[in-house]
Amino acid sequence: MKKTTHFFFCLWLLLTFSGVSRAQTAQQGWKTGTSPGGYTYKYLANDPMQARMYTLKNGLTVLLSVNKKEPRIFTFIPTRAGSNTDPRTNTGLAHYLEHMLFKGTDKFGSLDWAKEKPLLDKVDALYEQYNKTTDEAKRKDIYKQIDVASGEAAKYAIANEYDKMLASMGAQGSNAFTWYEQTVYLEDIPANALDRYLAVQAERFRKPVLRIFHTELEAVYEEKNRSLDNDGNKVDEALMAALFPTHNYGQQTTIGTVEHLKNPSLVEIRNYFDKYYVPNNMAVIMAGDFNPDVVIAKIDKAFAYMKPKPVTLYNPKPEAPLTTVQTREVTGPTPESVRIGYRFPGGVAQNRAVAIMADELMSNSAAGLIDLDLNKQQKILGGGSSSQFMKDYGVWSLYGRPKQGQSLDEVKGLLLGEVAKLKKGDFDATVMQSIVNNYKKRQIETFESNYGRADKLLDAFILSGGSAYPSIIGLNAQLAAVTQQQVIDFANKYLGDNYVVVYKRKGQDKNITKVDKPAITPVEVNREAQSPFLQQVNSLPMSDVQPVWLDYKKDIQRGKAGNAEVLYVNNPDNDLFRLGYRIPMGTYHNKLLPIATQYLAFLSTDKYTAEDISKAFYGLASNYNLYSSGDYTTVQLSGLQENFAKSVALLDHLLRQCKPNEEALASLKERIMKGRSDSKLNKGAIMQGLINYAQYGPKNPYNNQLTNDELKALTSAQLIDVLHTLFDYPQRVIYYGPRPLAALGTDLTQAHQMPTAFRDVPTRQAFVQVAQQKPEVLFADYDMVQSEVFWVRNTASFDPAQLPTVSLFNNYFGGNMASVVFQTLRESKALAYSTYANYNIPERKDQQYSVSAYIGSQADKFNEAVAGMNELLNALPESGKLLETTKVGMKKSMQTERILNDAIIYSYLDAAERGLDYDTRRQTYEALDKLSYADLKTFASTQLANKPYTLCVVASEKRISPTDLAKNGEVKKLTLNEIFGY
Structure with a gap:
């Protein structure tokens, strides 16, 4: 994938299809219709998505x-081939190919195809020679030849021309991903860019050219090395390998083995494309604002050149049953955990609904067995379950993290104890109806x-290529029909001593073999060049779409509930509501707030136990969340409008009437202490601490927390007072939903207790951004293969007049894959898998x-990478064509961008924080043409x-020398206590 390799199926396959035709077929309730031009489609009745196949x-x-809510279209183009279909001798091949399908064809991505082709042929031949050579000295010599030949060929290449074409039409989120059974290419395009989009996609899959291969291969090397630093990824690989000792689910990873990465074959990549990228194995998927009768004719015309071929997908012999417990261990620097996995039928098997119901009964984040018995009672640091359904098999996993002093075997025992309850039917069967209700809510949210x-x-x-649509879309009804006995029977059939347990232990992984950095000479990117095909695409007409700016006075209705202002946006589409209470008091005012909100989850009231409350919210298909930022605490509630009054009253009752629980507080303190220890093992958390230190100094928002001693001394009375008085x-x-504003005020007044006069908010602790006076390096040692480097510098005071320039600069310089930073550091120099730069708006x-x-x-690559970024920060490269493409793309994107639903209200609140009362997008849009x-x-x-920056570096001091760090400024190695504040 261009950004993220692994993709896990969303399990809530709640599709329903409909249309307007009256012809009924005999096949599983399908109906058929015909578009103008004789295009026949299938659909199913009563479909809120109105989908056609x-x-x-x-x-x-x-x-x-x-979907007519905004003038945009989200698109997928998938092929039903992924890492499962990689040859065993060339694992990672599907993923390679995914990367290369952004490099162009003989018509785009090339300055002169006639001159480029023989050079690429030479590169091909050298790679085949390299692939078959085992002598290391000879291999190095061949790679030098590859580097030279690739550099010559790159003189005729136009890097990122695909990204430029998509950006110039206003597309967003250009990306792709590869998984076991699929490779998928995705875009979010303006509705009026459809002709341009189809022209590019049809050409893209016609005859892809594997240009600039060795620098892209280095990006894949980086991706592999990042996976080696990811303990969660290693746990997943160990689990799948044990569950599937013969199937490719367990025997091949998406990125591939280190050995195969070092020995790519361009011939095999082309063979793979020719075999699987055929129309009868692919799809075009679109959701958005279009006329389907018109679109189907356009798609047919664009892709009619593709010729079908027989396709044999991966179809191995069934795995032998697992009859014993398989144990695996993974070591790494992150916190310890345990994961248990079972194997069961996948695809759209008849027992799919039962499997999902069993999983939800175990863990649904509210009222499952693990939720109530282990998390709510704080018997473990945290745990849950999840399901994956692939084409051939399903995998059910349980996972848990230990408390302080708790062994992984104890966590495993507790998890298996909940499995035993499921097998005996020792669960509240009424929760099954709540699961169905919550699926209904998710379905509405999805659409x-x-x-x-x-x-x-x-x-x-x-999953099915289309044949099993009715089974998939009937999942909600199937869930409603599942009985308690079916769940018991399923659990006893599949959940025996046939599982795999993976212990993730803390320690050094001595088995890691990273992919070594090859010697690569930077290649040309030819920013100013444009192929005739790009010019042809850009000449295709795009109908005018007028931008729509928010008018906060018109788009937000205002009312009152008691003495609180109500900001209201109507939901005319469905029965969902989202409610928020925004309180101008956050962690800068009271450091107890985040602990109090955690404590709330374990508290009872005078009427209900903590478990009763969780079940009640889940039964109402409602979710509540309390979130404290520095300046605000937001109490959020969402659900079905029919349950609005009950949900609001229940949340009020919980906050106003919760009772202290000393045992729960003692357990919570232990869990927080363990969580703090675990955070110190998380490289992402460490980096965030370094960045805050660079921005604000030793005392900063990130370490604005209670010390361990203060935490230990905390009392229930203090926390209960925070909760009881929060609504004072x-x-x-903030309300988005179907209830009229006038009625809403009455509803809230009746269900939400509000004081006649509000309390004064405590004094806010100020954090002042520091001025970087000299180059400095903040370093944290971490056992990893990679190095992570962040540049930080505070600049000028907020000035809204700068917003258009800032927005254009970010898009041109470092905000996407067509930007200067990405093109230079990844495409040309192959220094990173991930890189970006941004000028941040306060x-x-x-x-x-x-x-x-x-x-x-x-x-x-640390020295080269830092030098490369410094060069760009100090001297902005000039590219007139890239700048023009950026400006055009930004305008087209803004023309079709719509801020909808409750996002309108949050946009207003964000603007108000900056002292503004208008939609700043209009200011940027109108200024773009004038900027140069x-x-x-x-x-x-x-x-x-040429300004002093603070470099935040997380890396292993075994791999980066103090001398290299010191080249970039005075080095300060921070302790974890300095970073985290405890």
């Missing part, structure tokens, strides 16, 4: 769902977005702008170039 003459599947709709269509295509402070009510009007830049690379490279250069010279 077409099969074109060449076998290409087309799945369409119309709100184009992505959610397209994702459901994608899942169904990959000033609050704004959240409040009294804060400063800041610069942040990031590169994650192999430790042995000179403006960006002046901006970069003033704010970025």
Whole structure:
């Protein structure tokens, strides 16, 4: 994948299909309709997605769902082939190919194909020679030849031309991913860019050219090395290998083995493309604003050149039953945990609904056995269960983290104890109806977005190719029909002593073999070049779409509930509501708030036990959440409008009437202490601490926490007082839902207790951004293969007049895959898998702008990576074509961008924090045409170039020397106590 390799199926396959045709077929309730031009499609009745399934003459599947809420379309183009279909001798091949399908064809991505082709042929031949050579000295010599030949070929390549074409039409989120049974290419495009999009996609899959291969291969090396630093990934691989001793689910990883990564074959990659990228094995999936009758004809015309071929998908012999417990161990620097996995039938098997019901009964984040018996009673640090359904098999996993002093075997025993309850039927069967109700809510939420709709269509295509749609879309009804006895029978059949347990232990992994850095000479990226095909695509007409800016006075209705202001947006589409109480008091005012909100989950009231409360919310299909940022605490509640009054009253009752529980508090303190220890083992948490230290100094928002001694001295009375009085402070009510505003005020007044006068908010602790006066390096030692580097610098005070320049600069310089930073550091120099840079807009009007830049690379590339980013920060490269593409793409994206639902209210609140009362997008849109490279250069010279930065570095001191660190400024190695504040 271009950004993330592994993709796990969303399990809530709640598709329903419908249409307008009246012809009824005999096949499982399908109906058929015909679009103009004779395109026949299938659909199912009463479908809120109004989806159609077409099969074109060449076998290409087309799945369409119309959603008119915004003038955009989310698209997937999947092929039903992934790492399962990799040759055993070339694992990782599908993933390689995914990367290369962004490099162009003989028509785009090339300055001169006639001159480029013979050079690429030479690169091909050298790779085949390299692949078959075992002598290391000879291999190094061949790779030098590859590097030279690739550099010559790159002189004729136009790097990232695909990304430029998509960006210029206003596309967002251009990406792809590879998994076991699929490789998928995705885009979010303006509705008026459909013709351009189809022209590019049709050409993309016609004849892909594997250009700039060795630098992209190095990006894959980086991706592999990042996976070696990911303990969760290692646990997953160990689990799957034991569950599937013969099936490729366990025997091949998506990225591939180190040995195969070192020996790629371009011939095998092309063979793979020719074998699996055929129309009868692919689909075009769209959800959004379009006319399906028009779109199907356009898709047919664009992809009619594709010829079908017989496709044999991976279809191995069944795995032998597991008859004993398999134990595996994984070591690494992250906290200890245990994971237990079972194997059962996958795809759309008849017992799928029963399997999902069993999983939900075990863990649904509220009222499952693990939720109530282990998490709610704090018997472990945290745990749960999850299901995956692949085409051939399903995997059910339980996971748990130990408390302080608790062994992994004890956690394992507790988890298996809950499995035993499931097998005996020792669970509250009434929760099953609550599970069905919550699925109903999730279904509605899914259909709100184009992505959610397209994702459901994608899942169904990959799992069944279309044949099992009725079974998939009937899942909600199937869940409602599941009985307690069916769950018991399922558990006893599949959940015996046939599981795999993986112990994740803390320690050094001595088995890691990283992919070594090859010697790569930076290649040309030809930023200014444009192929005739790009010019042809950009000449295709795009109908005008007028941008829509928010008018906060018109788009938000205002009312009152008691003495609180209500900010209201109507939901005309469905029965969901989302309610928020925004209280201007956060952790900067009271450090007890985040602990009090954790404590609440374990408290009873005078009427209900803690378990009763969890079951009650889950039974209402409602969710509540309390979140404290520095300046605000937001109490959020969502659910079905029919249960609004009950949900609001229950939340009020809980906060106002919760009772102290000393045993729960003692357990919570132990768990927080263990969680704090675990955070010190998390490289992401460590980096966030370094960044805050760089921005604010030794005392910063990140370590603004109780010390361990203060935590130990904390009393129930203190926390209960925080909870009981939370609604006594000033609050704004945020509501998105179907209830009219006038009626809402009455509902809230009756269900939500509000004081006649609000309390005064405590004094806010101020955190002041520091001024970087000299180059400095903040270093934290961590056992890892990679090095993670962040540049931090605070700059000027917030000035809204700078917003258009900032927005254009971010998009041009470092905000996407067509930007200067990505093109230079990844595409040209192969220094990183992930890199970006951003000029950050402050959240409040009294804060400063800041610069942040990031590169994650192999430790042995540290000096090159830092030098590469420094060069870009100090001298902004000029590319007139890239700048123009950026401006055009931003305008087209903004023309079709719509801020909807309760996001309207939060947009208003964000603007208000900056002292603004208008939608700043309009200001940027109107200024773009007037901005030039000179403006960006002046901006970069003033704010970025040749300024002192603080480098935040997380890496292993065994792999990066103090001397290398010191080249970038005065080095300060921070202790974990300094970083975290405890």
